[in-house]
Amino acid sequence: MYIRNITRISESDVSMDVLWFDQSDVQSLLDMHSTIEAVENGFRQHGLKKVQMPPKSYLYFQKYNGDLRTMPVYIEEEDIAGVKIVNVHPDNHQKGLPTVMAVIVLNSTQTGAPLAIMDGTFITDMRTGAAGGVAAKYLARKDSHIVGMVGVGDQARTQLLALSQVMDIQKVKLFCRNMSHCDHFEKDMSHLMSCEFLKKDKIKDVCDCDILVTTTPVREPIVMSEWIKEGTHINAIGADAKGKEELDPQLLLRAKVIVDDMVQASHSGEVNVPLLNGIITQKQIYCELGEVVCGIHPGRQSDDEITIFDSTGLAVQDIVTANMIYKKALEHGMGQSIRMF
Known part of the structure; x- marks a missing residue:
């Protein structure tokens, strides 16, 4: 879409126009390389x-097996603010709808007025994938070439795409309860990268890798500690709400655990159940990823370490990405201007 009047609306105007970007606009303005750069900077600001x-x-919404989440943030140095409203409804595929749908609002820090409203569904996929790429950049072994993936849904696609930006992928091992989904995944991703795809019928076999990515919505561990060899890096993506966990808690005791945000991860990340059950304590969590990115704490310190990135998804990831889109759109005269009052 294109703006009816490409001149940016002055915040002093009596009337108030807002730019709207649908998913096709967002997709045309967003690529993984620039998303990783934006998200890495967002983590840096968070770490500082x-x-x-x-x-x-x-x-x-228990009777509908879903939830709705609000995620506000103000990034002081960048002087940008906004909020994402996002749902997670695992049964939506039966209705022909995405499991995750989101809307992002960017707000003026001077007046609080909305500057832009945009589809956040594609941004959510991309920025979550980008976070996995940033984590691997700082936490995975430099000689990592083999990726194992437990779960092959939409999020797995952007996770693998981001990893391809920060490492030389030679093999990708896939597991899904429905093996036909692995076939679709391979078909889609083989157009984007040149590597060997290997379908496995046991999670244990996928875990024999350099970087393991888990993107499932399970509430009981499916990755056992004894399956993970020294030197492995794990991007634990699936646990993003209270009660969810994908990893054997004993694995956390063997690993250097890095969370995206200590408070949020404690109540909705991979560490939330082990913390609640007293298996681990917050003192056993190494640090936040932003603290590694900005140099407060070192990341991987030896090739023998097992490192785990516990990703819950942060508003700062969404808003730095949305702001990047907004700036690009102003430069290219894209978007639709909507009069609010």
């Missing part, structure tokens, strides 16, 4: 404590 970001809040 230059971000106001309360933990995401949840509304639970």
